[in-house]
Amino acid sequence: MIELKFRIEGGDFDRAGTASSETKKVLKQLNIDPKVVKRMVVALYEAEVNVAAHAWRGEVTVSVKDHQILAVVKDEGPGIADIGRAMLEGFSTASPKVREMGFGAGMGLPNMKKNADELKVESTPDVGTTVTMIFDF
Amino acid sequence: MKVSELVKELNLKVFSGREGLEREITGGYVSDLLSDVMGNANEGEVWVTLQTHRNVVAIASLKELACVLLVSSLEPEQNTMEHSNEERIPVLGTSLSTFEIAGLLYQKIKN
Numbered sequence: 001m002i003e004l005k006f007r008i009e010g011g012d013f014d015r016a017g018t019a020s021s022e023t024k025k026v027l028k029q030l031n032i033d034p035k036v037v038k039r040m041v042v043a044l045y046e047a048e049v050n051v052a053a054h055a056w057r058g059e060v061t062v063s064v065k066d067h068q069i070l071a072v073v074k075d076e077g078p079g080i081a082d083i084g085r086a087m088l089e090g091f092s093t094a095s096p097k098v099r100e101m102g103f104g105a106g107m108g109l110p111n112m113k114k115n116a117d118e119l120k121v122e123s124t125p126d127v128g129t130t131v132t133m134i135f136d137f
Numbered sequence: 138m139k140v141s142e143l144v145k146e147l148n149l150k151v152f153s154g155r156e157g158l159e160r161e162i163t164g165g166y167v168s169d170l171l172s173d174v175m176g177n178a179n180e181g182e183v184w185v186t187l188q189t190h191r192n193v194v195a196i197a198s199l200k201e202l203a204c205v206l207l208v209s210s211l212e213p214e215q216n217t218m219e220h221s222n223e224e225r226i227p228v229l230g231t232s233l234s235t236f237e238i239a240g241l242l243y244q245k246i247k248n
Binding site for chain 2: 013014016017020021024041042045046049101102103105107108111114115
């Protein structure tokens with residue numbers, strides 16, 4: 001089993017995408033189906049950006065074993081008040097600054113749902129959010 | 138068509154990422170919403186946008202796009218150019234508007 005860990009700081013958009021990029025390199029070396037790698041990259045990038053845009057800090061853990069990639073993105077932050085609404089395409093609570101950068105279009109969680117084989121979102125207001133994604137290959 | 142050929146034909150400016158000029162172009166995508174590009178653009182496409190920050194290159198690299206093309210004489214930020222050189226994804230520029238360059242690009246690529 002391979003396990004990768006990355007830290008994300010809230011507000012740090014310059015480093016957003018680092019976990020996705022490093023994970024992509026490792027998955028390619030493992031010769032995992034490029035289609036699965038592409039799906040994983042889209043979903044993990046969105047999860048990373050969500051931590052940078054909304055949370056105080058977070059940690060990404062990616063583990064690969066037995067034809068399955070497990071990605072857990074756990075943050076400390078304000079949490080999601082209404083997960084049902086957050087899953088709707090176009091719903092966003094991102095700040096104007098984040099939106100000006102082209103983020104915050106309300107497509108993050110829907111993109112994760114489309115690209116992961118399984119997605120679980122757990123959140124406690126004022127504590128944080130944990131996003132768990134599974135990709136089969 | 139290669140990125141270098143597109144640069145010549147449409148008289149584009151090359152800001153950075155010259156090592157990626159031989160990348161092959163398969164199509165184009167026009168959007169300023171990063172999640173839209175992340176979810177819907179395809180490998181080898183030219184990405185036309187007005188976003189100039191570093192995340193544009195991060196996305197272009199993750200999606201294996203051919204290059205980024207900035208419109209309306211916009212210029213990339215310094216760290217955007219640095220990341221473009223590292224990732225070998227060219228960041229190009231044009232004085233034309235999104236509408237004008239998209240039209241020209243479509244004519245070039247569809248043939």
